[in-house]
Amino acid sequence: MKIKLDEIPESGLSLDVVDEGRALNEIAGGNLDFSFLAPVKAHLEISRQGRSFFISGEIKASIRLNCSRCTREFDYPYDAPFSAYYERTGKNVERDSELKPADLEVNFIEGDELDTAELLLGQIALELPMQPLCTPECRGLCPKCGADLNLGECGCGGEAKPESKFAKLKDFKIK
Ligand SMILES: [Zn+2]
Numbered sequence: 001m002k003i004k005l006d007e008i009p010e011s012g013l014s015l016d017v018v019d020e021g022r023a024l025n026e027i028a029g030g031n032l033d034f035s036f037l038a039p040v041k042a043h044l045e046i047s048r049q050g051r052s053f054f055i056s057g058e059i060k061a062s063i064r065l066n067c068s069r070c071t072r073e074f075d076y077p078y079d080a081p082f083s084a085y086y087e088r089t090g091k092n093v094e095r096d097s098e099l100k101p102a103d104l105e106v107n108f109i110e111g112d113e114l115d116t117a118e119l120l121l122g123q124i125a126l127e128l129p130m131q132p133l134c135t136p137e138c139r140g141l142c143p144k145c146g147a148d149l150n151l152g153e154c155g156c157g158g159e160a161k162p163e164s165k166f167a168k169l170k171d172f173k174i175k
């Protein structure tokens with residue numbers, strides 16, 4: 001959904017938006033390593049001061065991820081609050097707007113519209129786990145034969161313990 005920035009009153013705006021997962025995927029250039037199982041819903045509270053916008057709210061989405069250990073697909077219910085700060089680019093950008101919380105980065109909006117699909121995708125990408133796990137106990141794949149160890153021992157005689165990513169980190173030294 002596109003919101004005309006000029007139509008956001010200084011008194012603020014509260015609204016519910018729904019964006020198709022397809023629209024979010026298109027914004028990402030079709031390169032997402034996860035998929036949306038249903039439209040993404042969000043509640044937004046927008047405060048405005050001139051060309052500055054503070055947006056907070058909550059996003060709900062149903063996402064399909066691939067487990068970083070066993071590569072199986074699993075469904076991940078996403079439900080998280082967020083806040084973001086935007087400034088509209090232009091000549092008279094207000095510096096040090098009272099709306100800007102110290103811990104938030106400034107996002108810039110070119111043009112006169114805010115695309116909520118872009119906003120939602122950015123927030124979701126920030127919050128998704130870097131190494132998603134289908135279950136916290138996932139046993140991963142056998143490093144030798146590639147069998148899914150969640151289904152039982154593979155019996156190939158390879159090491160039963162999944163390869164630990166941290167093992168490599170231990171060898172890493174800062175020069
Ligand atoms: Zn897994």
Ligand SMILES: [Zn+2]
Nearest residue numbers: 142145154156
């Ligand atoms: Zn094996």
